[in-house]
Amino acid sequence: MPQDTGPATEPGTEPATEPGTPADAPKSVPVGTASGTGLGKREWLRLEAKADQLRRLTLDTTYWAGAGHIGGGMSVLDILTVIYHKHLNYKLDDPVWPDRDRVILSKGHAGIAYAPLLCDLGWNDPALLKTFNLTNSPMGMHLDAAKVVGVDASTGSLGHGLPIAAGTALAARVQGKDWWVYCVTGDGELNEGSCWEAFMAIAHYQLDHVITIVDRNKFMIDGATEEVMALGALADKLRAFGLNVIEAPGHSLPDLSAAIDAAKSHAGQPTAIIADTVKGAGIDFMEGDYVWHYGALDEAMHKRAQASLERYYGARRARAEAEGV
Numbered sequence: 067m068p069q070d071t072g073p074a075t076e077p078g079t080e081p082a083t084e085p086g087t088p089a090d091a092p093k094s095v096p097v098g099t100a101s102g103t104g105l106g107k108r109e110w111l112r113l114e115a116k117a118d119q120l121r122r123l124t125l126d127t128t129y130w131a132g133a134g135h136i137g138g139g140m141s142v143l144d145i146l147t148v149i150y151h152k153h154l155n156y157k158l159d160d161p162v163w164p165d166r167d168r169v170i171l172s173k174g175h176a177g178i179a180y181a182p183l184l185c186d187l188g189w190n191d192p193a194l195l196k197t198f199n200l201t202n203s204p205m206g207m208h209l210d211a212a213k214v215v216g217v218d219a220s221t222g223s224l225g226h227g228l229p230i231a232a233g234t235a236l237a238a239r240v241q242g243k244d245w246w247v248y249c250v251t252g253d254g255e256l257n258e259g260s261c262w263e264a265f266m267a268i269a270h271y272q273l274d275h276v277i278t279i280v281d282r283n284k285f286m287i288d289g290a291t292e293e294v295m296a297l298g299a300l301a302d303k304l305r306a307f308g309l310n311v312i313e314a315p316g317h318s319l320p321d322l323s324a325a326i327d328a329a330k331s332h333a334g335q336p337t338a339i340i341a342d343t344v345k346g347a348g349i350d351f352m353e354g355d356y357v358w359h360y361g362a363l364d365e366a367m368h369k370r371a372q373a374s375l376e377r378y379y380g381a382r383r384a385r386a387e388a389e390g391v
């Protein structure tokens with residue numbers, strides 16, 4: 067949450083259309099995973115509205131751009147929503163406030179989901195989304211920290227975010243600062259050896275203010291992670307590298323929020339949260355299909371995707387209404 071001021075956009079942004087029923091929901095709606103402990107009902111609904119708004123904007127941005135990394139954009143959006151709209155310490159009116167928490171989107175190809183969030187905060191002109199990845203736009207497919215306000219590190223070449231996160235946390239230590247560093251990685255990205263070098267450094271230096279969140283959507287660019295380059299017992303591997311590991315359903319906002327709370331209260335050892343997500347979450351014809359790692363939408367597909375997102379939001383909101391306290 068931002069300092070002093072409230073969230074950038076309050077609830078009430080829900081579409082006027084009546085939501086669908088849970089039975090209509092795409093398969094990515096989590097079932098039986100509610101802890102309900104991470105968020106109160108009102109806040110849960112507020113975050114659901116925000117996540118819905120950002121999913122729609124990500125879909126539209128993909129449509130305007132002609133194509134984009136929509137699969138991994140959709141899988142990471144709940145993670146980004148919970149970070150920015152619940153946990154992150156920042157100032158809306160001063161995006162470069164030196165004491166802010168840092169976010170490093172190591173899976174930089176998800177810029178197509180990150181750009182809408184950074185525009186929605188008011189840090190970049192939302193009109194820029196219509197130029198996303200077009201010639202001369204400041205918003206390229208992978209966001210450039212020198213051109214897009216709010217980006218703490220330019221990423222896109224996989225495997226660099228975790229080393230940057232380690233360095234950022236060490237810098238905080240040297241300066242006596244206590245900012246948190248959130249590093250969001252892909253699961254296929256963990257094929258990069260530099261991630262594991264960084265995990266070793268993060269554990270060795272006990273950088274407990276680095277919270278790694280792995281978007282475990284089980285797919286990479288060209289297939290299932292377990293077929294292309296198996297991660298196997300990922301949680302055990304991360305534990306063996308010295309990290310505290312939390313596994314959480316990655317599309318359940320209360321569970322994600324509770325996982326971040328648990329990471330923050332686990333002092334002395336850095337935490338990695340493995341967020342179990344669905345590639346293409348919310349768009350039924352994309353879910354779990356790696357072909358939609360990067361894809362183009364015509365008008366008919368755009369409309370189908372919008373209808374799917376509406377059902378998805380309806381189901382999620384119904385769950386929050388039923389299970390929230």
Ligand SMILES: Cc1ncc(C[n+]2csc(CCOP(=O)(O)OP(=O)(O)O)c2C)c(N)n1
Binds near residue numbers: 173224252359
């Ligand atoms: C060093 C590097 N090699 C290759 C690529 C091309 N590339 C972009 S996304 C991607 C797959 C990443 O998979 P994953 O981390 O699982 O991403 P997600 O499923 O979250 O979209 C690849 C290989 C790249 N961006 N950087």
Ligand SMILES: [Mg+2]
Binds near residue numbers: 138285
């Ligand atoms: Mg993946």
